[in-house]
Amino acid sequence: MSGVMLAGPAALQSASEARLMWLRFCRHRLAMFGMVVVLLMYLIAIFAEFVAPCAPDKSNARLVFHPPQAIHLLDRADDGWHLRPYVYAVRLARDPVTLAPTYVADNRKVYLRLFAHGDAYRMWTLFPASLHLLAPENPRDSVFLLGGDRQGRDMLSRIIYGARASLSIGLLGVANSLLLGIVFGGLSGFLGGRVDWLIQRVIEFIISLPTIPIWLALAAALPKNWSPFATYFTITLIISLIGWTELARVVRGRFLALRSESFVTAAWLDGCGRGRIIFRHMLPSLTSHIIASVTLAIPVMILAETALSFLGVGLRPPAISWGALLQEAQNVQSIASAPWLLLPGAAVAITVMALNFLGDGLRDAADPHGQ
Amino acid sequence: MARFITRRLLGMIPFIFLVSITVFLLIKLTPGDFVSNYAASLAASGETVDDAMLASMRARYGLDQPLLIQYWDWISGVARGDFGYSFEWQQPVVSLIGERIGLTLVLSLSTLFFTWAIALPIGVYSAVRRYSIGDYIFTFLGFVGLAVPGFLIGLVLMFVGVSVFHTDVGGLFSPTYTNAPWSIARVGDLLKHLWVPMIILGVSGAASLIRIMRANLLDQLNQPYVDTARAKGLSELTLLVRYPIRVALNPFVSTLGFILPQLVSGSVIISIVLNLPTAGPLLLQALLGQDQYLAGAFLLLLCAMTVIGTLLSDILLALLDPRIRFQ
Numbered sequence: 001m002s003g004v005m006l007a008g009p010a011a012l013q014s015a016s017e018a019r020l021m022w023l024r025f026c027r028h029r030l031a032m033f034g035m036v037v038v039l040l041m042y043l044i045a046i047f048a049e050f051v052a053p054c055a056p057d058k059s060n061a062r063l064v065f066h067p068p069q070a071i072h073l074l075d076r077a078d079d080g081w082h083l084r085p086y087v088y089a090v091r092l093a094r095d096p097v098t099l100a101p102t103y104v105a106d107n108r109k110v111y112l113r114l115f116a117h118g119d120a121y122r123m124w125t126l127f128p129a130s131l132h133l134l135a136p137e138n139p140r141d142s143v144f145l146l147g148g149d150r151q152g153r154d155m156l157s158r159i160i161y162g163a164r165a166s167l168s169i170g171l172l173g174v175a176n177s178l179l180l181g182i183v184f185g186g187l188s189g190f191l192g193g194r195v196d197w198l199i200q201r202v203i204e205f206i207i208s209l210p211t212i213p214i215w216l217a218l219a220a221a222l223p224k225n226w227s228p229f230a231t232y233f234t235i236t237l238i239i240s241l242i243g244w245t246e247l248a249r250v251v252r253g254r255f256l257a258l259r260s261e262s263f264v265t266a267a268w269l270d271g272c273g274r275g276r277i278i279f280r281h282m283l284p285s286l287t288s289h290i291i292a293s294v295t296l297a298i299p300v301m302i303l304a305e306t307a308l309s310f311l312g313v314g315l316r317p318p319a320i321s322w323g324a325l326l327q328e329a330q331n332v333q334s335i336a337s338a339p340w341l342l343l344p345g346a347a348v349a350i351t352v353m354a355l356n357f358l359g360d361g362l363r364d365a366a367d368p369h370g371q
Numbered sequence: 372m373a374r375f376i377t378r379r380l381l382g383m384i385p386f387i388f389l390v391s392i393t394v395f396l397l398i399k400l401t402p403g404d405f406v407s408n409y410a411a412s413l414a415a416s417g418e419t420v421d422d423a424m425l426a427s428m429r430a431r432y433g434l435d436q437p438l439l440i441q442y443w444d445w446i447s448g449v450a451r452g453d454f455g456y457s458f459e460w461q462q463p464v465v466s467l468i469g470e471r472i473g474l475t476l477v478l479s480l481s482t483l484f485f486t487w488a489i490a491l492p493i494g495v496y497s498a499v500r501r502y503s504i505g506d507y508i509f510t511f512l513g514f515v516g517l518a519v520p521g522f523l524i525g526l527v528l529m530f531v532g533v534s535v536f537h538t539d540v541g542g543l544f545s546p547t548y549t550n551a552p553w554s555i556a557r558v559g560d561l562l563k564h565l566w567v568p569m570i571i572l573g574v575s576g577a578a579s580l581i582r583i584m585r586a587n588l589l590d591q592l593n594q595p596y597v598d599t600a601r602a603k604g605l606s607e608l609t610l611l612v613r614y615p616i617r618v619a620l621n622p623f624v625s626t627l628g629f630i631l632p633q634l635v636s637g638s639v640i641i642s643i644v645l646n647l648p649t650a651g652p653l654l655l656q657a658l659l660g661q662d663q664y665l666a667g668a669f670l671l672l673l674c675a676m677t678v679i680g681t682l683l684s685d686i687l688l689a690l691l692d693p694r695i696r697f698q
Binding site for chain 1 (some may be wrong): 386389393507514518520522534539541637639644658666670673697
């Protein structure tokens, strides 16, 4: 509210539609919060190599199911307290009675440093580098902030790399759906008549089908020897094959509503051509709604990818995505001994929730008749 | 009303026909077929593969026929109640799917009632006591419910069950009743296990229904007719139940059309996680093993279930709202 108040009535009257939308959006605190989280997630995904403490596939057979380590910030040395983050190392030992491997506390401290040099990588597969946001001072040490998996790989690094596939599938899938949705929804809304009837029946048909069995059938048909890259794109296509219907409905509905708006009639009467009316007058008032629906469609795609990969028909290891990581948590025994295997699920939940908040805020802001 | 139902029933026929074609294409989409899979597994285990035997297997299962004939054989069989033969289980498909489809239906329908039973009162409460602490709590829980995938809730519950209560929350029956014939005791056992998958499956649906109900009711609450009724001295509860809730119920009922496909769809993945004897696990196995008639039967019945659900919701909506009947 304060933003609008400060701007004052005079400034408000001359504000553009986009500026008004932004002001309405700023009033929605949860949505702002969601936006920050989403941006952060996408930044992490983009700079995964740098943000991750180590390489995602660095395995160590002696660090299997390594428990998560807590970061301590203040270190006590002989000359007082220092701000120097460290974790306590743990050591693998055998239980003397059952011979089961267990981790025991080790008082050795593993010091961490911001912008430390660690595992070498190629940034975006282009530039060789070895700088990490947070890594052990001694590159020979390893740190497991969120625990290790069945092959002693760092869960945190894997979740960070997994964000790449999971988040980009959301964007790509939505881009596909948007294309289909705008083409079919626009045709349906603009042409009306038989075309509209046919497209609407097709959409109803697709909506009335249970999505997961259909996705399963489509995804199970993918040959297993395809490269991860090909699988990735096909899965994106499969997911958007169903997601476009919702967007098409939104586009059509808005088109129909706008067609009878007085400003469109005014444009007709002024002698504007069809193209100018669609692109100059109708499309700008559509975009805000489309942006909002697109934001709400991304989480659906992310959840779909997670579900498919979790069931083993989506992205398969060695490809890393949150769903593929959750495959490790498929049976009770492994969850019971290493609950941190469920953490990729938390990443999914946080992202999806933030996207939902963001989308809700955008939708409210896009509605010019809202308060 | 009868005319409306007849019209909708007739409209179903092309729908079901389309469903059957879609399903058939889906199960035929996989490169190779069951026989080539079988040959590959034979070769992998080091046995010699006899081409003549493979050809005779193809002929026996009708896999060497053109697609159109295969479709006709399949769909005419389905019409007679014969869903074909499962290659992997060496059994008629009907004997494999019967109970599983039934249990899927039981699970989906009971979840549907559960979602409605909790979403309706909570949605009304959230709208009437807008911006109260309760409203905020339910809104927050609703967002969480929408964001956390059902199978994850299932995994967490299984983890809690094992580590805290030392029980397995999976399955729909106790070991004693797993293979027992149907009896009152077995139904009781089913009810004792049903609530876990029901809650997991219902959470996201309930979350979206609460939001829909809240938004609809909020639209109604500041209408002039509500003020009129209040001015005439109706008690708040009678007023709510008699006017705004009835109107707000309309979009709520129409969501049945998409909630049911969601439930059936969600039940597939949750039953794989919780290892329920419903359609999910066997469907996945059949799809992966290219056991096409088994997969086809499941897909067809699941799709038919949701299409019929959509039809029922339309009829329910027409009963509730006369405007729809006379459109």
